[in-house]
Amino acid sequence: xxxxxxxxxxxxxxxxxxxGERPTLKTIAFMAGLGVTTVSRALKDAPEIGQATxxxxxxxxxxIGYRPNRAGVRLRTGKTNVISLVLNAQSEIMGLTSNLxxxxxEVLAETPYxxxxxxxxxxxxxxxxxxxxxxxxxxxGIIMSQTEPSDPRVRYLTDHHFPFATHGRTRMGIExxxxxFDNEAYAYAAVKSLVERGRRRIAMVAGPSPAHTYxxxxxxxxxxxxxxxxxxxxxxxxxxxxxxxxxxxxxxxxFMREPNPPDGIICCTGGLAVAVVAGIEATGLKLGQDIDLxxxxxxxxxxxxxxxxxxxxxxxxxxxxELARAVLRRIEGVDPTQLQSLSYPEPDMGERIGISSR
Amino acid sequence: xxxxxxxxxxxxxxxxxxxGERPTLKTIAFMAGLGVTTVSRALKDAPEIGQATxxxxxxxxxxIGYRPNRAGVRLRTGKTNVISLVLNAQSEIMGLTSNLxxxxxEVLAETPYxxxxxxxxxxxxxxxxxxxxxxxxxxxGIIMSQTEPSDPRVRYLTDHHFPFATHGRTRMGIExxxxxFDNEAYAYAAVKSLVERGRRRIAMVAGPSPAHTYxxxxxxxxxxxxxxxxxxxxxxxxxxxxxxxxxxxxxxxxFMREPNPPDGIICCTGGLAVAVVAGIEATGLKLGQDIDLxxxxxxxxxxxxxxxxxxxxxxxxxxxxELARAVLRRIEGVDPTQLQSLSYPEPDMGERIGISSR
DNA sequence: TGAATAATCTGAAACGATACAGAAAATTGC
DNA sequence: GCAATTTTCTGTATCGTTTCAGATTATTCA
Numbered sequence: 001x002x003x004x005x006x007x008x009x010x011x012x013x014x015x016x017x018x019x020g021e022r023p024t025l026k027t028i029a030f031m032a033g034l035g036v037t038t039v040s041r042a043l044k045d046a047p048e049i050g051q052a053t054x055x056x057x058x059x060x061x062x063x064i065g066y067r068p069n070r071a072g073v074r075l076r077t078g079k080t081n082v083i084s085l086v087l088n089a090q091s092e093i094m095g096l097t098s099n100l101x102x103x104x105x106e107v108l109a110e111t112p113y114x115x116x117x118x119x120x121x122x123x124x125x126x127x128x129x130x131x132x133x134x135x136x137x138x139x140x141g142i143i144m145s146q147t148e149p150s151d152p153r154v155r156y157l158t159d160h161h162f163p164f165a166t167h168g169r170t171r172m173g174i175e176x177x178x179x180x181f182d183n184e185a186y187a188y189a190a191v192k193s194l195v196e197r198g199r200r201r202i203a204m205v206a207g208p209s210p211a212h213t214y215x216x217x218x219x220x221x222x223x224x225x226x227x228x229x230x231x232x233x234x235x236x237x238x239x240x241x242x243x244x245x246x247x248x249x250x251x252x253x254x255f256m257r258e259p260n261p262p263d264g265i266i267c268c269t270g271g272l273a274v275a276v277v278a279g280i281e282a283t284g285l286k287l288g289q290d291i292d293l294x295x296x297x298x299x300x301x302x303x304x305x306x307x308x309x310x311x312x313x314x315x316x317x318x319x320x321x322e323l324a325r326a327v328l329r330r331i332e333g334v335d336p337t338q339l340q341s342l343s344y345p346e347p348d349m350g351e352r353i354g355i356s357s358r
Numbered sequence: 359x360x361x362x363x364x365x366x367x368x369x370x371x372x373x374x375x376x377x378g379e380r381p382t383l384k385t386i387a388f389m390a391g392l393g394v395t396t397v398s399r400a401l402k403d404a405p406e407i408g409q410a411t412x413x414x415x416x417x418x419x420x421x422i423g424y425r426p427n428r429a430g431v432r433l434r435t436g437k438t439n440v441i442s443l444v445l446n447a448q449s450e451i452m453g454l455t456s457n458l459x460x461x462x463x464e465v466l467a468e469t470p471y472x473x474x475x476x477x478x479x480x481x482x483x484x485x486x487x488x489x490x491x492x493x494x495x496x497x498x499g500i501i502m503s504q505t506e507p508s509d510p511r512v513r514y515l516t517d518h519h520f521p522f523a524t525h526g527r528t529r530m531g532i533e534x535x536x537x538x539f540d541n542e543a544y545a546y547a548a549v550k551s552l553v554e555r556g557r558r559r560i561a562m563v564a565g566p567s568p569a570h571t572y573x574x575x576x577x578x579x580x581x582x583x584x585x586x587x588x589x590x591x592x593x594x595x596x597x598x599x600x601x602x603x604x605x606x607x608x609x610x611x612x613f614m615r616e617p618n619p620p621d622g623i624i625c626c627t628g629g630l631a632v633a634v635v636a637g638i639e640a641t642g643l644k645l646g647q648d649i650d651l652x653x654x655x656x657x658x659x660x661x662x663x664x665x666x667x668x669x670x671x672x673x674x675x676x677x678x679x680e681l682a683r684a685v686l687r688r689i690e691g692v693d694p695t696q697l698q699s700l701s702y703p704e705p706d707m708g709e710r711i712g713i714s715s716r
Numbered sequence: 717t718g719a720a721t722a723a724t725c726t727g728a729a730a731c732g733a734t735a736c737a738g739a740a741a742a743t744t745g746c
Numbered sequence: 747g748c749a750a751t752t753t754t755c756t757g758t759a760t761c762g763t764t765t766c767a768g769a770t771t772a773t774t775c776a
Binding site for chain 2: 022065067069070071072074075080089092094095096097098101102105106114115116117118119135136137138245274275278299301304305
Binding site: 717718719720721722723724725726727728729730731732733734735736737738739740741742743744745746 | 747748749750751752753754755756757758759760761762763764765766767768769770771772773774775776
């Protein structure tokens with residue numbers, strides 16, 4: 001090392017590191033006897049900085065616990081280091097929000113990104129939070145759920161070249177990052193499970209409405225299952241979107257009392273299954289005996305509710321991780337078609353584990 | 359209005375509003391023919407700005423949809439407009455995280471604040487996220503749950519004069535904002551409910567361990583109830599913190615097979631209740647007949663699980679709202695003692711509503 | 717009327733980071 | 747040995763906002 005190193009010593013700089021304040025580039029610059037620019041470049045491994053300098057600067061930075069000021073970076077570069085999770089505050093499938101949040105956070109924890117959660121009330125326009133984020137530039141990427149077959153948010157974000165990933169697929173001819181549970185495979189497997197148990201008249205309670213894409217996938221799988229097994233579809237009419245669980249229970253009861261009721265039912269959420277079971281039992285029918293029920297669940301409680309229910313698990317935390325990875329890579333410029341993934345129904349082994357006791 | 363208004367017209371400023379960029383103070387300043395400073399002051403109703411100017415500036419701002427640049431504000435003032443929700447990623451009581459998030463968001467939606475969620479894995483130091491936030495100045499306030507009787511986070515934040523609110527109380531002689539469910543009242547009411555039904559030998563499954571403050575409140579209420587009613591406490595030994603639901607089930611079963619089992623049990627979460635019921639039923643005992651069970655729940659599913667369970671509701675979304683209001687007011691400088699609230703057990707009316715069908 | 721006061725308004729500096737264009741030092745080539 | 751490169755480093759401007767210390771204009775009062 002050269003002894004004649006030039007150390008600029010003017011009062012202003014000298015006064016700096018004295019304070020017990022948060023270190024900035026200036027602090028490091030002073031300590032290293034370098035310019036602020038050099039330090040900035042050195043910390044991000046720029047090629048025009050000498051190797052010795054780089055390691056020296058990086059060492060100092062680590063020693064004094066330097067962390068870049070987010071506001072400074074954001075103001076200068078426009079990069080927010082924020083991922084926004086946009087979701088409908090009302091439609092909470094058990095444990096969906098929390099597991100999504102935890103899954104996403106797991107991935108973001110190893111990055112400089114923070115997670116901002118932006119719920120919107122269903123009476124408001126779902127586009128509103130999206131527009132807000134784009135217009136105010138308050139995030140670098142968006143993760144959203146409740147995807148619709150033709151989703152205006154997907155169109156808007158694509159048009160604005162804004163990175164995002166959806167939980168669920170669309171059917172609008174736009175390639176975009178997504179993660180989805182393979183509901184087609186689930187419905188198909190569900191039909192097979194029922195037929196294996198000798199059930200022939202099968203109904204499906206697919207949830208809200210054809211508004212969401214997964215409704216159609218369920219339908220596809222259901223039909224494929226029926227076709228392959230020769231079982232009969234029993235249709236449930238007028239089960240539109242916004243039924244309360246009590247409504248579902250009551251309708252199930254009425255339905256099961258009509259002539260030729262189903263002997264197998266497929267539910268697409270644990271919540272629905274609970275209500276359907278209540279409806280079934282209200283008629284005196286015995287689950288697993290007179291009728292079988294298959295349900296998907298995102299949190300394992302159906303085994304506790306009625307062990308007879310045939311259960312497939314959907315791992316939402318995994319979905320969160322996948323979605324987070326997808327947006328991050330999209331931000332890096334990876335092609336959307338590379339960022340589409342599915343997860344598959346996991347037949348439940350019937351073990352009563354997984355819910356923490358607290 | 360004076361016609362001879364001075365409009366500074368130099369090329370630099372003139373070029374500004376032409377671009378389709380986000381409006382800034384400069385944009386407004388140019389449009390209004392004012393200085394940037396004046397606009398800034400006018401927008402925040404400063405006294406030294408003329409009323410006419412204020413209304414004019416505010417009108418323009420609204421018209422062009424001006425929104426202050428968060429990075430600019432943050433860099434200059436240090437104000438982040440962020441509230442951080444810090445929680446343990448593992449200990450998810452059903453619907454706790456989501457309802458907390460939704461409740462907080464409801465309140466923040468009407469403010470300039472954003473909500474950042476910061477989960478930490480239980481193997482890490484709970485202090486870590488707290489220190490990170492303080493050291494990097496990444497939020498203006500913190501909301502945290504899993505409060506312990508003597509909580510180092512509370513001490514640290516208090517010492518650093520950093521605004522926060524806890525879900526749950528401490529017992530360390532520090533006055534700080536909190537919201538808590540009145541577990542004392544719950545346990546007391548639970549005992550009374552059981553005694554009313556003729557139960558005399560009562561056990562309480564209070565959850566994890568004495569680590570959390572609510573354990574002691576439950577204990578207080580439990581004892582008060584026993585004392586007042588003359589019922590007997592049946593103690594459950596070795597039910598330490600981290601039991602899985604399966605463990606709880608098995609222990610309950612063993613326990614109920616011992617001589618002199620309880621005829622009334624109090625649970626402090628819905629999850630526990632499910633496992634305890636399973637354990638009880640494994641011994642052939644009938645709920646509501648041989649034994650009664652009281653449980654608190656944060657999401658109404660116990661009625662669906664076993665209608666015989668006596669249920670009290672804890673409204674977590676309300677807790678979220680209260681906590682959000684508390685931190686915000688604390689940030690405004692309101693005294694901590696003014697920001698402490700309790701919510702009380704709501705006896706469940708047995709209606710099967712509330713879980714959305716999706 | 718003129719000075720003192722009050723009412724409005726203003727430019728420059730600063731927060732911390734990065735981009736740009738250029739300067740200084742080290743290395744190379746002949 | 748010296749110019750031509752290459753390597754390494756640096757100062758200045760900038761992002762959008764607020765604060766500070768004035769400056770300008772209008773109003774009041776004697």
